[in-house]
Amino acid sequence: MMTIQAREGHTAPTNESQRSRWPSVASAAKRGDGRRWKKYTLRRFADDAFTYTTLIIVSLIFVFPCLWLVLASFSKSGSLYDMRGFFPAEYSAQTFVELFTDDVNGLYPYKKWFMNTLYVSSMSCIFGTILVILTGYVMSKFNFKGRNGVKKLTLVLGMFPGFMGMTAIYIIMAQLNLLNRLEALIFLYSATAPMGYLVQKGYFDSIPNNIQDAARIDGASNLQIFWKITMPLSKPMLVYTALTQFAWPWSDCLLPKLILKSRDQWTVAVGLYSMPETHFSRFAAGSVFIAVPIVILYFFLVKHIVSGLTAGAVKG
Amino acid sequence: MAQARLKETQAKENIFFYRLMQALAKIWKAPWQVKASVLVMGLGQICYGQIIKGLIYLACLAGLIWYFVTTGAADFIGFFTLGTQQEDLWLGIPGDNSMNMLILGIFAIVIGLFGILLWITNMKDCLFTAEEVKAGRKPRSFRETLRHMADDKFHVTALTLPMVGVTIFSVLPIVFMILIAFTNLGGDVVYPKLADWSFDAWSKLLNVDKLSGTFGKILSWNVLWAISTTLINFLGGLGLALLLNKPNVKGKKIWRAFPILAYAIPGFISMLGFKFMFSQSGPINSMLTSAGHDAIFFLTNDASAKWWARGIGLFVNAWIAIPSLMLMMTGYLGNINTDMYEAAELDGASKFQQFRKITLPFVIFSTTPVLIGQFVGNFNNFGIFFFMRSGVISNYGDYFLASDTDLLINWLYNLSVDNNYYSVGAAISLIIFMITSTVSLAVYVRSNAYKQEDTYQ
Numbered sequence: 001m002m003t004i005q006a007r008e009g010h011t012a013p014t015n016e017s018q019r020s021r022w023p024s025v026a027s028a029a030k031r032g033d034g035r036r037w038k039k040y041t042l043r044r045f046a047d048d049a050f051t052y053t054t055l056i057i058v059s060l061i062f063v064f065p066c067l068w069l070v071l072a073s074f075s076k077s078g079s080l081y082d083m084r085g086f087f088p089a090e091y092s093a094q095t096f097v098e099l100f101t102d103d104v105n106g107l108y109p110y111k112k113w114f115m116n117t118l119y120v121s122s123m124s125c126i127f128g129t130i131l132v133i134l135t136g137y138v139m140s141k142f143n144f145k146g147r148n149g150v151k152k153l154t155l156v157l158g159m160f161p162g163f164m165g166m167t168a169i170y171i172i173m174a175q176l177n178l179l180n181r182l183e184a185l186i187f188l189y190s191a192t193a194p195m196g197y198l199v200q201k202g203y204f205d206s207i208p209n210n211i212q213d214a215a216r217i218d219g220a221s222n223l224q225i226f227w228k229i230t231m232p233l234s235k236p237m238l239v240y241t242a243l244t245q246f247a248w249p250w251s252d253c254l255l256p257k258l259i260l261k262s263r264d265q266w267t268v269a270v271g272l273y274s275m276p277e278t279h280f281s282r283f284a285a286g287s288v289f290i291a292v293p294i295v296i297l298y299f300f301l302v303k304h305i306v307s308g309l310t311a312g313a314v315k316g
Numbered sequence: 317m318a319q320a321r322l323k324e325t326q327a328k329e330n331i332f333f334y335r336l337m338q339a340l341a342k343i344w345k346a347p348w349q350v351k352a353s354v355l356v357m358g359l360g361q362i363c364y365g366q367i368i369k370g371l372i373y374l375a376c377l378a379g380l381i382w383y384f385v386t387t388g389a390a391d392f393i394g395f396f397t398l399g400t401q402q403e404d405l406w407l408g409i410p411g412d413n414s415m416n417m418l419i420l421g422i423f424a425i426v427i428g429l430f431g432i433l434l435w436i437t438n439m440k441d442c443l444f445t446a447e448e449v450k451a452g453r454k455p456r457s458f459r460e461t462l463r464h465m466a467d468d469k470f471h472v473t474a475l476t477l478p479m480v481g482v483t484i485f486s487v488l489p490i491v492f493m494i495l496i497a498f499t500n501l502g503g504d505v506v507y508p509k510l511a512d513w514s515f516d517a518w519s520k521l522l523n524v525d526k527l528s529g530t531f532g533k534i535l536s537w538n539v540l541w542a543i544s545t546t547l548i549n550f551l552g553g554l555g556l557a558l559l560l561n562k563p564n565v566k567g568k569k570i571w572r573a574f575p576i577l578a579y580a581i582p583g584f585i586s587m588l589g590f591k592f593m594f595s596q597s598g599p600i601n602s603m604l605t606s607a608g609h610d611a612i613f614f615l616t617n618d619a620s621a622k623w624w625a626r627g628i629g630l631f632v633n634a635w636i637a638i639p640s641l642m643l644m645m646t647g648y649l650g651n652i653n654t655d656m657y658e659a660a661e662l663d664g665a666s667k668f669q670q671f672r673k674i675t676l677p678f679v680i681f682s683t684t685p686v687l688i689g690q691f692v693g694n695f696n697n698f699g700i701f702f703f704m705r706s707g708v709i710s711n712y713g714d715y716f717l718a719s720d721t722d723l724l725i726n727w728l729y730n731l732s733v734d735n736n737y738y739s740v741g742a743a744i745s746l747i748i749f750m751i752t753s754t755v756s757l758a759v760y761v762r763s764n765a766y767k768q769e770d771t772y773q
Contacts, residue, residue: 048564055559059574061635066577068599069589080592085606086599131481134474142471150475157486159753161696161725164745165489167496167732171419172484191481221463222470251582254698258733269584273703280592287585298580299573302643309640310647 073284080280088281095285108271108279109264110286117267117290120185120256121249127190128245133238136200137226141212154195166258173259180261188259189249199308203237204230239301240308247294343439346446353442357435360442364449368458373438380431388424395421398499403508414511415501415738419492426483493742502738517739527740530716530727538723541626542695545633549694550687552634553641554679558671560642561649572646579639587703590632591615594704617708622720629700629721637690648682649675688756695752696725724748 068086073095075088082089103109139147169188170179178184207230215225231238253269260266266274268290275283298305343350353360358373384392394417403411445455456464465473496502500516521527556575560568578586592598594614601611613621614628652675660670680687701721708719717735718727724744732741 044564051559051562051565055565055571058556058559059571062574062578062639065586065589065593065635066581068593069585080595081597083599083602085603131478135478138471138474144471154482156753157482157490159692159749159756160490160493161728161745161748161752164493164728164742164749165486166729167415167738168419168489168492169485171416172488175416175420187481188485191485194478194482195486221467223466226470226474247582251584253584253703269582272588273584277592277595277597283588283592287589291581291585294582295577295580298576302576306643306647309644 069284070288072281073288075281075284078279078281080277083280095281096289099282099285099289104279106263108275108282110268110271110282110289112264113266113268113271114290116182116265117250117269120182120189120267121246123186124189124193124249125242125246127186128193129238129242131190131194132197132200132241132245133234135194135197137204137230139197140201140204141209141230154197158195166254169255170258179259180265182260182265184259185249185255185267188255189245189252193245200237200241203234203308207233236304236307239304243297243301243305244308250290250294342443346443347449350439350442350446353438357438361438361445364442364445364455366445366455366458366461369441369461373434376431376434380427380434383427384424387420388427391417391420391424392428394418395424398512399510402510411508412510413507414499414505414509415507418495418499418501418511419488422488422491422495426488493745496738497742497746499739502732502736502740506736506738517743521740521743526714526716529714530718531744533715533720534718534722534724534727537626537720538695541629541697541723542691545630545637545694545697546687546691548630548634549637549641549690550683552638554645556638556642557645557649558675561646572642575639575642578635579643583636583699584703586636587632587699590628590635591704594628615705615708617710617719619710622710625701625705625721629704632704633694633697633700641686641690644683644686645679648679651682652678684759688759692752692756695723696748697723698725698729701726702729 071086071088072083074091074093075083076090076092076094077083077088078095099110103111139151173179173184176184178187211229211233212225215229220228249267251269252267253273256267256270257273260270263271268286272283272286275286343354349360349363351360352363356374357377358370358375360370361373362370364370394412397417398414399412399417401409401412403409448455497517498513498515499511500514501511502517505511521531559565560571565571594600596611596613596616601614605611612624614624615621656674657670660674665673701719701723705719705721708721709715709717710720715722717730717737722730725748728741728744728748731737731744
């Protein structure tokens, strides 16, 4: 799966020369027709013009809202009403300072929210990744009684609307005395993570079984095979899993909103959701601050993400 | 085929019965230690000298008994009665809370099933040891047991924790919601009133005009939304991938970075950002008013906002979802055999024909599961209208606790989380489940990805 990008990079140029240039040039040369050659370049120019205009428009559509938020976070006045159209009236980095120093009488304790989010996300990332990887591995490589049953059951469970059981989760958390505590979220995110094991299973399916069999013959136990042979081979999938397990709590708003009641227990997502238009640049600054790390992560790991996205899809 | 399957299940049932008899016979013939284990979990293991394992089983048994004596048995009965004692403030008698009783009852059943499972493994384990001893070998030491668990029983050991987690936090809540749909909980019937089992919610949903009218309107919009947004996103992602895949595009990495940027930003930030952008005093409206135009009610609570808000929803969802689909499609397009295009070119096929006859079938072939996932996800796309139009209740259009952009899932949230209409909400979620599962199973079973699932192994 890792090779997709590389392969694509290699084939694209040869592809081009075979696909569009070669037949046309050849036919033009055969006929000795100069006008056809000219028409070809004209078509090529039109094609280029069309391609690049579309690309520029599409890129603008994608980049403009992000740019707008970044600009707004540097607005001196905090309110949405004081902006001149899309642009702030005056620029200053004040909002970023205020974000951490001034919590408006305990209304927006961003520093606390940020630490809460970091705690929940990293803990759920660790436990969730372990559970999903184990589930995906076992479901892919072991043939045991009830395997198909488990497979069908998770498929059916996955069809239920995601937070259908929210009332129930609320009651369970109340019974466990975990309401208004961050640990409740960690439990929830990690415990429900194995439901999405299909991507991981798809990846492990693509690792040939004979590696496993060879190790077996050499006397390795199943635990050793998993830990010493499969894991080192699965770095891309580990990275992808960890990233998704981290990003989900990082940007989820619903469960924290249900479980966390007091303001200083909130996560950033709930906090940002609560901000009104008069605190717009605070919202923008807070968003930029938590979006930047995750954006950087995504850019570094885009290869792994592509392999993860396609691995899950092909195998279903 | 169906007949063959029927026969198969019949055979399985017979085998099950046969196996049960066989197991009973085995235990009957087994030495006294096994019988001790049948009576008291772990006793047999202790008698064989497997002290630690036996004590663990014994501790589990003690825990189970303690649980059922203190609360479990009462919870189990409460599952059927859903409470008998209404709160009496005059006499100071605390009443039963039907909702808690329902969930604790389910929990008791789960624990009971777990106990039976443990009891069976305990007997199996003891039988195994008895056979070992009969064959002249020593019973396994605790360390050997651990090694056995890490090797031959690796799958059981590894799956235990995920199973427990999923059971408590996924299965149990869903079972609870399914059962709630068949009670009269919610509306007026909330604590301290006692609930009962009934089909109230379903008859309400069909017969009460307020509910059935809203349901019909929301359902039709939901279907329209799911189909159109899935199509837009799919075509958009494919188009963008094809565009970036064109041989004459230079600097592919840079062009690709913009969609990836949109993909990496947490979804709720994008949605809230767009909400501010289209808000009543947001930049677009302020530009409109400064150009002499009246402000448009994009997302606000107004009858004219209906199609604006729906359109904006489609746009924002496309903005969020197209980049990931683009990445996926890029991966697939790299897998197409380029010889096919060459052959098509020589045969005089136009670019469009090549796209229709080669690219599209291939992409659809490999993305059917993704498409289903997208459809189901979009059918239940809670976030988009939750973030962009929260708090909007469209009274003007006879919507009951919903706005004209709400999907069934948003309505379900309004009903059951915000307004305590538990049973109606649960009934709606069952309907959502029926729709999404029927559609996806129908498509999935026919797709090639399902039929050839194991060909790669």
